[in-house]
Amino acid sequence: MSLDWLKPTVILGSVLYAVIGVVVLWVSFVIIDKLTPYKLWEEIVEHKNVALGIMVAGMFIAIGQIVAAAIQG
Helix, strand or coil: CCCHHHCHHHHHHHHHHHHHHHHHHHHHHHHHHHHCCCCHHHHHHCCCCHHHHHHHHHHHHHHHHHHHHHHHC
Protein backbone atom coordinates (compact mmCIF):
# COMPACT_ATOMS: atom_id res chain seq x y z
CA MET A 1 0.00 0.00 0.00
CA SER A 2 1.43 3.33 -1.05
CA LEU A 3 1.33 6.38 1.18
CA ASP A 4 1.54 8.93 -1.63
CA TRP A 5 -1.59 10.65 -0.37
CA LEU A 6 0.26 11.67 2.81
CA LYS A 7 2.75 13.86 0.96
CA PRO A 8 2.50 17.56 1.90
CA THR A 9 1.97 18.63 -1.72
CA VAL A 10 -1.04 16.32 -2.06
CA ILE A 11 -2.55 17.52 1.21
CA LEU A 12 -1.92 21.17 0.33
CA GLY A 13 -3.48 20.67 -3.10
CA SER A 14 -6.56 19.08 -1.56
CA VAL A 15 -6.96 21.90 0.94
CA LEU A 16 -6.49 24.49 -1.80
CA TYR A 17 -9.13 22.88 -4.00
CA ALA A 18 -11.51 22.67 -1.03
CA VAL A 19 -11.05 26.39 -0.30
CA ILE A 20 -11.57 27.27 -3.97
CA GLY A 21 -14.73 25.15 -4.01
CA VAL A 22 -16.15 26.86 -0.92
CA VAL A 23 -15.34 30.31 -2.33
CA VAL A 24 -17.03 29.48 -5.65
CA LEU A 25 -20.07 28.14 -3.77
CA TRP A 26 -20.32 31.28 -1.62
CA VAL A 27 -19.86 33.65 -4.57
CA SER A 28 -22.55 31.82 -6.54
CA PHE A 29 -24.92 32.13 -3.56
CA VAL A 30 -24.26 35.88 -3.34
CA ILE A 31 -24.82 36.31 -7.09
CA ILE A 32 -28.07 34.35 -7.03
CA ASP A 33 -29.15 36.30 -3.93
CA LYS A 34 -28.59 39.56 -5.85
CA LEU A 35 -30.55 38.28 -8.86
CA THR A 36 -33.64 37.29 -6.88
CA PRO A 37 -36.23 39.92 -5.90
CA TYR A 38 -35.91 39.06 -2.19
CA LYS A 39 -33.09 38.29 0.26
CA LEU A 40 -32.54 34.51 0.34
CA TRP A 41 -30.79 34.44 3.72
CA GLU A 42 -33.48 36.58 5.38
CA GLU A 43 -36.27 34.44 3.92
CA ILE A 44 -34.66 31.20 5.06
CA VAL A 45 -33.47 32.23 8.53
CA GLU A 46 -35.94 34.86 9.72
CA HIS A 47 -39.14 33.86 7.90
CA LYS A 48 -38.42 30.10 8.14
CA ASN A 49 -39.20 29.47 4.47
CA VAL A 50 -38.57 25.71 4.26
CA ALA A 51 -39.30 25.43 0.54
CA LEU A 52 -36.73 28.09 -0.26
CA GLY A 53 -34.22 26.38 2.03
CA ILE A 54 -34.69 23.11 0.14
CA MET A 55 -34.27 24.95 -3.16
CA VAL A 56 -31.03 26.60 -2.00
CA ALA A 57 -29.76 23.24 -0.71
CA GLY A 58 -30.39 21.74 -4.14
CA MET A 59 -28.59 24.66 -5.73
CA PHE A 60 -25.59 24.10 -3.42
CA ILE A 61 -25.50 20.40 -4.29
CA ALA A 62 -25.62 21.14 -8.01
CA ILE A 63 -22.91 23.81 -7.84
CA GLY A 64 -20.80 21.50 -5.66
CA GLN A 65 -21.04 18.75 -8.25
CA ILE A 66 -20.05 21.18 -11.00
CA VAL A 67 -17.04 22.38 -9.00
CA ALA A 68 -16.01 18.79 -8.19
CA ALA A 69 -16.24 17.79 -11.84
CA ALA A 70 -14.22 20.83 -12.88
CA ILE A 71 -11.52 20.05 -10.32
CA GLN A 72 -11.35 16.38 -11.23
CA GLY A 73 -11.18 17.40 -14.89
